Amino acid sequence: xxxxxxxxxxxxxxxxxxxxxxxxxxxxxxxxxxxxxxxxxxxxxxxxxxxxxxxxxxxxxxxxxxxxxxxxxxxxxxxxxxxxxxxxxxxxxxxxxxxxxxxxxxxxxxxxxxxxxxxxxxxxxxxxxxxxxxxxxxxxxxxxxxxxxxxxxxx
Amino acid sequence: xxxxxxxxxxxxxxxxxxxxxxxxxxxxxxxxxxxxxxxxxxxxxxxxxxxxxxxxxxxxxxxxxxxxxxxxxxxxxxxxxxxxxxxxxxxxxxxxxxxxxxxxxxxxxxxxxxxxxxxxxxxxxxxxxxxxxxxxxxxxxxxxxxxxxxxxxxxxxxxxxxxxxxxxxxxxxxxxxxxxxxxxxxxxxxxxxxxxxxxxxxxxxxxxxxxxxxxxxxxxxxxxxxxxxxxxxxxxxxxxxxxxxxxxxxxxxxxxxxxxxxxxxxxxxxxxxxxxxxxxxxxxxxxxxxxxxxxxxxxxxxxxxxxxxxxxxxxxxxxxxxxxxxxxxxxxxxxxxxxxxxxxxxxxxxxxxxxxxxxxxxxxxxxxxxxxxxx
Numbered sequence: 001x002x003x004x005x006x007x008x009x010x011x012x013x014x015x016x017x018x019x020x021x022x023x024x025x026x027x028x029x030x031x032x033x034x035x036x037x038x039x040x041x042x043x044x045x046x047x048x049x050x051x052x053x054x055x056x057x058x059x060x061x062x063x064x065x066x067x068x069x070x071x072x073x074x075x076x077x078x079x080x081x082x083x084x085x086x087x088x089x090x091x092x093x094x095x096x097x098x099x100x101x102x103x104x105x106x107x108x109x110x111x112x113x114x115x116x117x118x119x120x121x122x123x124x125x126x127x128x129x130x131x132x133x134x135x136x137x138x139x140x141x142x143x144x145x146x147x148x149x150x151x152x153x154x155x
Numbered sequence: 156x157x158x159x160x161x162x163x164x165x166x167x168x169x170x171x172x173x174x175x176x177x178x179x180x181x182x183x184x185x186x187x188x189x190x191x192x193x194x195x196x197x198x199x200x201x202x203x204x205x206x207x208x209x210x211x212x213x214x215x216x217x218x219x220x221x222x223x224x225x226x227x228x229x230x231x232x233x234x235x236x237x238x239x240x241x242x243x244x245x246x247x248x249x250x251x252x253x254x255x256x257x258x259x260x261x262x263x264x265x266x267x268x269x270x271x272x273x274x275x276x277x278x279x280x281x282x283x284x285x286x287x288x289x290x291x292x293x294x295x296x297x298x299x300x301x302x303x304x305x306x307x308x309x310x311x312x313x314x315x316x317x318x319x320x321x322x323x324x325x326x327x328x329x330x331x332x333x334x335x336x337x338x339x340x341x342x343x344x345x346x347x348x349x350x351x352x353x354x355x356x357x358x359x360x361x362x363x364x365x366x367x368x369x370x371x372x373x374x375x376x377x378x379x380x381x382x383x384x385x386x387x388x389x390x391x392x393x394x395x396x397x398x399x400x401x402x403x404x405x406x407x408x409x410x411x412x413x414x415x416x417x418x419x420x421x422x423x424x425x426x427x428x429x430x431x432x433x434x435x436x437x438x439x440x441x442x443x444x445x446x447x448x449x450x451x452x453x454x455x456x457x458x459x460x461x462x463x464x465x466x467x468x469x470x471x472x473x474x475x476x477x478x479x480x481x482x483x484x485x486x487x488x489x490x491x492x493x494x495x496x497x498x499x500x501x502x503x504x505x506x507x508x509x510x511x512x513x514x515x516x517x518x519x520x521x522x523x524x525x526x527x528x529x530x
Binding site: 020074 | 247248249250251252253254256257260261263315334
């Protein structure tokens with residue numbers, strides 16, 4: 001009986017640790033979100049870039065985007081919230097918009113197009129996966145190297 | 156000379172004998188600090204950073220010492236397990252504190268397996284645990300390199316090009332941990348007069364210390380102490396000596412894995428093939444500098460050791476540069492001192508053992524003489 005209880009306790013501990021691991025796996029997923037203020041072409045229609053868009057993330061101003069500008073931020077978790085203060089045309093009053101996006105788990109880099117989002121287009125129009133191609137230097141650069149010598153570096 | 160004076164002299168001599176290494180380091184630091192010209196706040200900042208970075212790793216050495224297995228050079232195995240876990244977590248893009256926690260969980264099975272292997276081998280090499288664990292760490296390093304260099308990306312799935320070598324398999328020399336850099340150190344960090352105190356990291360270390368204190372009082376902890384004092388007596392008392400020794404190494408390896416993850420989250424990048432290579436050496440040197448020996452170490456030794464050893468690490472290059480005009484002298488000096496202090500501690504341990512043996516022999520001879528006189 002005592003032995004059985006011991007095994008049940010061990011099993012529960014293992015299960016709890018696995019659950020924590022799964023939880024960390026979900027909540028800790030990092031994404032790089034790129035925010036674009038570029039003209040979007042979708043289904044033959046054009047959605048023009050804003051005159052100016054201020055991007056605020058987590059209470060801090062991330063960037064002030066002009067036409068054809070892009071900024072980026074990193075996010076941990078599957079949801080992303082930002083505040084946009086947009087000036088559509090020169091001389092217009094700025095308007096404030098809060099954007100809440102659910103980020104796809106499998107995408108590392110996510111490109112969000114502001115004009116597309118503001119035009120209420122379907123998600124696939126304004127959110128796309130952004131894959132960074134390695135530069136030729138990076139691609140050719142590093143080869144395998146192990147160290148035989150004792151490193152002198154700091155500890 | 157009166158008996159009182161003689162006793163005081165003996166006590167002072169014993170104190171000097173037992174604390175040669177820490178005293179030597181205090182002397183080195185006392186000379187080098189003014190020469191280096193660093194401000195006290197800078198030194199304090201550096202010491203606290205390094206305390207948070209290294210203390211957990213060094214604490215992992217205490218349990219095998221308690222079990223009489225000496226200084227566990229095999230802690231490198233745990234460090235490798237931690238690194239493998241970090242490679243996976245980086246590839247899965249798990250960032251921040253969840254990344255650190257997940258890496259710690261993933262490192263456990265690797266550490267347990269490596270600890271079991273190490274413990275089993277050390278049981279076959281009783282009395283020569285330190286040199287054996289040192290060589291095991293080289294052997295496992297070979298396997299680690301095989302896995303990381305050839306199997307990761309080819310058999311073990313690795314998705315990200317930023318981690319993989321351009322040829323399509325194997326891991327790059329450096330893996331960036333920028334997205335989890337100092338995530339634990341910065342959370343709840345306090346700034347006092349320009350000195351950053353990583354409160355959460357220090358809290359984790361404090362909890363670890365409490366855990367060790369508690370562990371010493373448990374049945375298993377008592378068994379380990381008994382095994383450490385005398386294996387034969389422990390066996391006669393019904394303790395499974397081999398099992399107890401293996402458990403001590405497994406615990407040490409798991410803790411070393413956690414320590415390595417904490418260490419690397421502070422640094423912010425992982426040198427895939429060399430980060431673990433000097434960990435054992437420097438941790439052991441720091442512990443010895445704190446006044447520990449092969450068969451005796453306490454939590455106090457860990458903190459004194461980290462402070463003195465790293466103080467020397469910080470000031471030596473600058474002091475070397477000021478004295479000789481070449482900072483490399485200081486760099487060589489600190490590496491040379493690390494090895495030197497281990498050698499010195501081992502020699503002193505051996506001398507102490509011989510002295511003890513000789514004194515027991517003398518006492519025995521004296522007792523025999525007295526017995527003969529009585530007859």
